Amino acid sequence: MSDLLRLEHVDVGFAAEDGRVSAVSDVSLSVSEGEIFGLVGESGCGKTTLAMALMGLLPATAHVAGSVRFQGVELLGLPPEELRRLRGDRISMIFQDPMTSLDPTFPVGEQVAETITAHRDVDKARARERALELLGDVGIPEPDRRFGDAPHRLSGGMRQRVVIATALANEPALVLADEPTTALDVTIQAQVLDLLRELRTRLQTTIVLITHDLGVVAQICDRVGVMYAGQLVEVARVSEIFRSPRHPYTQALLAALPTQHQAPGSLRVIPGRVPNLADPPPGCRFSTRCPYVMDVCANVPPLAHETDEHLIACWLSEATKQAGQPDHAAAGGAA
Amino acid sequence: MSVAVTTSGAAPRTVWRRGILASRKGRWGFGILTGLALVAIFAPLLAPHDPNAIDATRILAPPDLAHPFGSDALGRDVLSRVIFAYRVSLGVAVGSTLLAFLVGVPLGLYAGYHGGWVDTAIMRPIDMVLALPAMLLAVALIAIIGPGSNISALAIAVIYMPILARVVRSSTLVVVSQTYVEAARARGTRSRTIITRHVLPNAIGPAIVQATILMGFALQIEAALSFLGLGAQPPTSSLGVMLADGRDVLTQAPWVEVFPGLAIAITVLAFNFFGDGLRSRLDPTGVTE
Numbered sequence: 001m002s003d004l005l006r007l008e009h010v011d012v013g014f015a016a017e018d019g020r021v022s023a024v025s026d027v028s029l030s031v032s033e034g035e036i037f038g039l040v041g042e043s044g045c046g047k048t049t050l051a052m053a054l055m056g057l058l059p060a061t062a063h064v065a066g067s068v069r070f071q072g073v074e075l076l077g078l079p080p081e082e083l084r085r086l087r088g089d090r091i092s093m094i095f096q097d098p099m100t101s102l103d104p105t106f107p108v109g110e111q112v113a114e115t116i117t118a119h120r121d122v123d124k125a126r127a128r129e130r131a132l133e134l135l136g137d138v139g140i141p142e143p144d145r146r147f148g149d150a151p152h153r154l155s156g157g158m159r160q161r162v163v164i165a166t167a168l169a170n171e172p173a174l175v176l177a178d179e180p181t182t183a184l185d186v187t188i189q190a191q192v193l194d195l196l197r198e199l200r201t202r203l204q205t206t207i208v209l210i211t212h213d214l215g216v217v218a219q220i221c222d223r224v225g226v227m228y229a230g231q232l233v234e235v236a237r238v239s240e241i242f243r244s245p246r247h248p249y250t251q252a253l254l255a256a257l258p259t260q261h262q263a264p265g266s267l268r269v270i271p272g273r274v275p276n277l278a279d280p281p282p283g284c285r286f287s288t289r290c291p292y293v294m295d296v297c298a299n300v301p302p303l304a305h306e307t308d309e310h311l312i313a314c315w316l317s318e319a320t321k322q323a324g325q326p327d328h329a330a331a332g333g334a335a
Numbered sequence: 336m337s338v339a340v341t342t343s344g345a346a347p348r349t350v351w352r353r354g355i356l357a358s359r360k361g362r363w364g365f366g367i368l369t370g371l372a373l374v375a376i377f378a379p380l381l382a383p384h385d386p387n388a389i390d391a392t393r394i395l396a397p398p399d400l401a402h403p404f405g406s407d408a409l410g411r412d413v414l415s416r417v418i419f420a421y422r423v424s425l426g427v428a429v430g431s432t433l434l435a436f437l438v439g440v441p442l443g444l445y446a447g448y449h450g451g452w453v454d455t456a457i458m459r460p461i462d463m464v465l466a467l468p469a470m471l472l473a474v475a476l477i478a479i480i481g482p483g484s485n486i487s488a489l490a491i492a493v494i495y496m497p498i499l500a501r502v503v504r505s506s507t508l509v510v511v512s513q514t515y516v517e518a519a520r521a522r523g524t525r526s527r528t529i530i531t532r533h534v535l536p537n538a539i540g541p542a543i544v545q546a547t548i549l550m551g552f553a554l555q556i557e558a559a560l561s562f563l564g565l566g567a568q569p570p571t572s573s574l575g576v577m578l579a580d581g582r583d584v585l586t587q588a589p590w591v592e593v594f595p596g597l598a599i600a601i602t603v604l605a606f607n608f609f610g611d612g613l614r615s616r617l618d619p620t621g622v623t624e
Contacts, residue, residue: 114524
């Protein structure tokens with residue numbers, strides 16, 4: 001499988017009153033064609049910012065550096081009109097809350113059709129026909145009756161299906177799904193995940209699934225990247241992450257999952273708090289909460305291959321130690 | 336419940352029935368305004384006499400059956416004059432507000448959508464106009480261009496345009512930060528399409544409410560300008576001109592003054608009622624409060 005998407009040393013900073021907030025720091029990863037890649041981490045760790053950065057949808061106050069190559073084309077610095085042509089056509093996005101991601105005054109079918117007419121030179125009737133087909137594909141009963149409905153006439157699950165139909169309208173190569181199931185109740189969640197999985201099988205669409213829900217990751221993803229406070233700390237196959245997490249943050253995160261045998265009121269937590277990203281700790285950003293913290297953690301640990309498919313950025317790992325000698329890393333950044 | 340949701344989701348008919356006409360104020364406002372609009376449109380059919388016909392035998396004659404509003408200092412029928420003057424006044428009020436709406440809404444929309452320096456370039460001059468006292472601005476404009484009902488309509492539009500632009504800008508800022516606008520960008524919709532299809536319909540409500548209420552006050556401003564001799568010029572009459580005429584004979588023949596005054600008061604009230612009714616539906620968060 002070849003790389004569809006390759007991020008190299010992506011940094012995203014926001015200009016703020018008290019200096020610069022570093023939302024994403026030195027993230028490198030690649031996603032292969034046809035895979036479902038999970039990006040997990042807690043709220044505010046930079047998952048969504050990263051997705052918005054590759055769509056070119058960040059506000060003007062954001063500063064993005066590094067390289068994002070999609071199908072071999074560098075996306076950062078692409079002219080706005082060319083980015084617009086990619087968005088919704090080759091790359092599309094599914095948003096978290098279908099209650100807010102559909103225009104309340106605009107018929108749902110038209111929102112799907114609009115995605116088609118924005119990129120294809122087709123007449124309205126043809127776009128409508130295709131939109132009806134898509135609505136049917138994502139499991140909306142009687143699409144021709146639903147086409148003209150305003151979003152408030154649909155249930156949450158139905159709305160998310162419309163959002164997914166919109167994202168798939170032009171058969172994109174890559175779908176960024178930002179917490180697509182978070183706003184839905186559990187049974188609808190399962191239906192939506194099944195739908196995504198089925199679409200991957202049918203259309204060979206690559207999906208980057210952004211979530212904080214490890215249960216979702218376990219159900220649907222092939223590989224997973226774990227982010228903490230803007231840094232990518234571990235990348236591995238899903239089974240591997242759950243069986244043998246290597247990074248202390250991943251370990252702590254999995255240990256915090258409640259189990260059936262746990263006594264009520266005794267949730268496990270990770271001690272400490274997420275660092276202030278306007279003034280992050282130097283080096284590893286988990287070092288302020290890590291039980292194994294060492295002097296060397298004041299240097300940024302490079303993400304290194306522990307095995308072919310398991311990458312980790314932690315000075316406890318031999319791979320990381322070999323990839324970046326502390327002196328070298330401090331002098332030249334994690335190269 | 337069969338609601339016809341056609342092209343733009345919030346079906347107009349539903350807005351009408353559930354919103355505006357659901358409140359008593361809204362019903363009253365709508366009813367009175369419909370009546371008044373019919374009076375203005377069918378003035379020549381409704382006026383019992385020629386508004387400009389001078390009758391020397393009826394100078395300052397009090398109301399009677401043939402002349403329910405009495406006669407003025409030249410023996411002209413006050414009812415007929417009020418009806419025709421009302422036509423001019425309402426025309427100026429509606430026309431000026433519409434003009435302000437057509438110019439102010441796109442400006443506010445554009446400024447709010449693009450933000451940054453576009454916003455600054457559009458809104459700072461508008462703020463400057465807003466900073467000047469409205470009446471002074473109108474009088475100054477008329478002093479430059481000359482009096483007349485069209486000119487006073489233009490002057491009122493110049494006063495109103497910044498108000499409507501600001502209202503639209505603020506509601507646009509709210510709409511632009513909504514996920515569905517971001518979602519529209521994420522599916523590659525062109526900016527032009529986003530503005531007209533997704534931002535405008537969601538941001539226009541408060542401006543419509545504001546414009547409705549402003550129309551009532553436009554009638555007042557028109558009357559004030561005409562009262563000062565800056566608005567409608569003879570032989571055209573407007574409610575303000577009639578107020579000025581009536582002032583001289585207020586003690587002898589109050590009916591010359593009272594009826595045009597009542598017409599103004601009722602209209603302003605009706606516009607306010609109607610605006611309140613609209614607000615409950617189009618601006619539930621109260622941007623225009």
